[in-house]
Amino acid sequence: MSLKHSYAKALTAFIFLCAAGVYQLAISSKAVAVSLAPDNAEIVSAGAGLYQKHCASCHGAKLEGQPNWQTRLPNDRLPAPPHDKTGHTWHHNNALLFKITKLGTKALAGDDYETDMRGFSSELSDKEIIAVLSYIKSTWPAEIRQRHDQMNKRSTKK
Numbered sequence: 651m652s653l654k655h656s657y658a659k660a661l662t663a664f665i666f667l668c669a670a671g672v673y674q675l676a677i678s679s680k681a682v683a684v685s686l687a688p689d690n691a692e693i694v695s696a697g698a699g700l701y702q703k704h705c706a707s708c709h710g711a712k713l714e715g716q717p718n719w720q721t722r723l724p725n726d727r728l729p730a731p732p733h734d735k736t737g738h739t740w741h742h743n744n745a746l747l748f749k750i751t752k753l754g755t756k757a758l759a760g761d762d763y764e765t766d767m768r769g770f771s772s773e774l775s776d777k778e779i780i781a782v783l784s785y786i787k788s789t790w791p792a793e794i795r796q797r798h799d800q801m802n803k804r805s806t807k808k
């Protein structure tokens with residue numbers, strides 16, 4: 651094989667690998683950003699454990715939220731709302747739930763916003779955040795899950 655030939659071959663291989671890399675990245679970031687897996691038993695059970703460890707102290711072991719969660723605390727902050735069907739977690743699409751959990755509500759409402767909901771980016775990987783949210787969704791009744799699916803479809807069509 652001539653030197654020129656093998657150089658061309660290496661270049662082709664390199665271009666191919668780059669394209670594959672970009673493609674992989676596109677797929678994985680999309681999956682991380684939008685898909686929950688409430689029907690995947692393994693992911694849901696991992697998420698349940700993570701929920702008890704990182705979220706239950708405020709949102710409740712049974713996702714019931716803090717008592718009187720709609721009334722502000724004496725320090726003017728909001729209590730933790732429930733994640734079950736009585737709360738408004740299911741009113742938010744996957745992308746927003748992911749963002750709230752990863753970055754906290756300050757990242758959405760601005761630095762001046764006083765809140766106990768901090769971001770979990772230093773304790774939980776993106777995959778773990780997806781697992782916790784998948785667990786939360788797995789506890790909702792079928793009707794609420796369907797409504798949430800439909801909302802996600804609408805919001806990804808934009």
Ligand code: HEC
Nearest residue numbers: 704705708728729730731738739750751755765766767770
């Ligand atoms: C230290 C208490 C605390 C912990 C721990 C906590 N949260 Fe929160 N969370 C809150 C509070 C308080 C709010 C409402 C805050 C606000 O709007 O400022 C909230 C709001 C949320 C919301 C928005 C809900 C809605 O109805 O708008 C989501 C989603 C959420 N938390 C997910 C999580 C997840 C997932 C975990 C565990 C990884 C977690 N939180 C851990 C206190 C906490």
